[in-house]
Amino acid sequence: MLKVLIVDDHAVSRTDLKTMLDWENCGFYISGEAYNGIHAIQLIKEDVPDIVITDINMPGMNGLGLIEQLEREYPQVRIVVLSAYDDFDYVRQSMKRGAMDYVLKHRLSASVLLDILKTVESSILVFRNERDKQNEMYHELKIRKDSLRQEFIKKLLEGSVSDRDEMLGQLESLDIAMDTENLLVTAAEIDDFRFIEERFSSKEVDVFIQTLLDISNEILSDWEKSIIIHKGREKFAIIFSLGHIHSRMYVYNQLYTFLNRIRTEIKKYLNITASFGVSSVCNEMSQLHHAYSEAASILKDKFYKGKNGIFIESTSSKHEEGFFCLDIKDEKAIYAALKNQDFETVKSLIDAVFNKISRLRLSSKSTQMICAELINIVNKASKDAGIEMSKLYTAGDIPYNLIQKYEVLMDIKSWILNLYHKFIEILQRMKCRGTYSDIIQKAMEYIQRNYKNDVSLQDVSDIVGVTNSYISRLFKEECRMGFTEYLNHVRVEHAKHYIEHGELKLKEIVSHVGFNNYNYFFKVFKEMTGMTPLEYEQTCRK
Template sequence: MSNRLKVLIVDDDAVSRTVLKTMIHWENAGFYIMEDAHNGNHAVQLIEKETPDIVITDINMPGLNGIGLIEHLEKNFPQISIIALSAYDDFDYVRQSMKNGAMDYVLKHRLDAPFLLNILNTARSSIHSYRNERDRQSDIDKELTTSKAVLRQTFIRKLLEGGLSDVEEVTGRVRALDMKLDTENLMVTIAEIDDFRLLEEKFSSQEVDVVLHTFMEISKEILKDWEKSVIVHMAKGKFAMIFSLGPLKSTMYIYNTMYTILNRMRSEIKKHLNITVCFGVSKVCTELTKLPQAYNYAETLLRDKFYKGKNSIFIESTPHKKEESFFCLDIKDEKAIYAALKNQDDKEVKSRLDDIFGKISSMRLGSKSTQMICAELINIVNKICKDTGIEITKLYTAEDIPYNLIQKYETLMDIKAWVVNLYDKLISMLKLMKLESGLSNITKKAVEYIHRNYSSDFSLKDVADFAGASSSYISRLFKEECGIGFAEYLNHVRVEQAKQCIENGELKLKEIVSSVGFNNYNYFFKVFREVTGMTPLEYEQSCRK
């Protein structure tokens, strides 16, 4: 029925309505009668509930007559095709009905089935032509809207990147593109999605596009609170916003207002997309052609993210020291770290790393210099592994080469956390090697059994049977040689394995519990905190920072 055209019959004479309804087989002809009305007022009520495609109306009716109904429809429902009927061959009626929008005027006594079908088919052609033209115009309007939006985005990018300098040209383009921007008192803000490179690795290109589109839509909705502003996607994970400030107020007022709207944007993006974003806000720009300088200033502020962390708003600049062109570890530092690792001196290693990263921060070294220092720290780890026979693959759980991995982190805190975690794992392995080197054959067998079967549920008796000794003897010997009890050692091994699983991020916490041999989540939670000083969730969050 959806392809059939809807017809409304309007006539004050019930017999005439019945004759018209039975004159042809409406549905076979591609039409159906949706309703019939007894006068013009009744017809208006029905049309307001459901719009017909065709109205066949009598001219002479009490109340609102056919001429009045045709006028109403032409004014309010121009898409409806109208056929006027009358029992009188009155030229004035013909003239008025045709003038007001009727497509045909038919005398009732001349109306028969073929004549009616012919008129209806003519109406159908007219309706289809109207719809085709309407759809074509709609497509044109959409295309023009889309084209203008693309032109706006291209223009803003070119303007911010310094590709336009003529004031008259820039002002003319702003007007031509119907952009809501003033020509003076402007401010540029750059929004940068945190860890965008990691986001691209985690999701497909289509999923990333959805994130970017949603980011843009959320931002546009919030920017409606600012009377005049525009936003454009500049590059991977980076957006630029231009705000017209209007009559200038105090700097404090402008920054407070800007902070409020950006903080709301940051909050909504975190809530809906579960990602964080940093903002760099320029100083007030006096004219359109100076926007590139304002954009560069906002970009400079964003560099503070490397030192101050993610999910931040950077508004006021602080004096920056010039970045060193070259920096490397002192040979004394390298020897001291190497010696501390060999001695499994956790405190000394941590102190040395704190000093190195503190120096990077105080000197405000850039990411390139920092990566160079980290590469030297990785080299120390690799040398220790080579000298002690530790397999390097046991240290690096990610698929990436470690030198490439550190380039993906955007903040000094993230880079330091990765390096410190690497050194922690190395020290744990070195301690285990030292422990095993001084063990008796029986205890070595016990340790071997634990490392092979930590993911299973076994008892001290199972270990004793494997080692060829009694449970009581194994328990006493194990504590004497290892310095800790059998159960405590087993828990440490399981927690270390759990830490590696958490770092990999492939399993959920509840899955990790059983995969490393714990039968009870609460007990796992308790043991994990005793061994590491933090809960599994806190450790997971520290790995994701």
């Protein structure tokens, strides 16, 4: 319904108007009433009406003054003038200043008033339709201009625009606030983008990217001249105009401050991280593509230094391609340590392999070949020990493809170590089973099959055919833990598996592994692993 403000210095006149129509049934409602123009302006500042019905002759600010101010400050408000004076000059001035109609009070009736209001309503609807069309057109033009800006900057970074006059013309026509010299380029990318694409829908990923751009633009607005563009998937580029040259240290300190703000905000609001590579100062806009190539090259240091970093200078030397495979001695030593279930030695040997990869700055291709050999070692050890591959890998996973998803050396190493640790744990459990009595082995097998359900000591006693007290004593003697502790141990191990592979959300995992209480699950998990499920999940995602 349209809002109507009544302005008249006579209370009786205002009451006559309010009672003349069943306003709401006619599609209108009275939002307020004022006794002169000044009072009306005060009310309008608090709640802008659609229609003002005003008297002309009032103390303070009269109707003509009110009309003039409304036309100047609230042109969307439609004005109807009521007066006791049949004065042509009043009529002429009212209509000239923006009133839609002028009606004498003694000639006003319900039907006349309703006709006037309906005419005003039509005018308002026409105005709103035109306004909406203009807003839509403005929005489309803005989107189009933003798109053209992005395309032009991309061409600059690709080196496909070389004519200086064309550059200057595009900067001006597209309203790009950027200098033509003393520029600095940052190449940026969202970390672990492949995992983000797996966990979220394409629409949700688009929201991530747009939100990152919005956050970045908000922060970069504090830099006098800068622009950020999305180059595709996880990649972005930021160009900073340096203006008057400051010291090198000042420039990079300022830049680090801005990039760190972006890092902090996207972590806070999106729970994602990003890495940045920063070029040296570019003296000419025509050389921006060289600066971007330099920044992108520096960003490759992320593979060796880790995620969520700001890399201002490259420390990488030329890639050495001579180290393609594991030394045969290392391979034999790792295999022997695996069979002996000596994880500390395994870890030490793998640390040495990855330290060598980092020291020699091997390419990702060479690194993947070495990791494939490390996977082959554990696969061979599993085959020799009679361990099914399904116990090492999640169904459908191809380990050689998995390592290609990781963007940094540290994550690849962590995945390899987790694989080796899992193999040793399985081997240890297999070895331990041979030392247990038949009764305990049957009890363990029953628990492994039914840990997802409510399993009681009585259930297990009935299955193996002994008393509760007897099997409880055997658990403590042979397993060095009570029945409940062993059951929780099995459930926590399965929970760790689900967390590691991201198959279920934490709340789903709780019931999936047999716990009935979320808080109890957290308590037991921390007692057995030394960390909460959330902390364990974070270590798996690193």
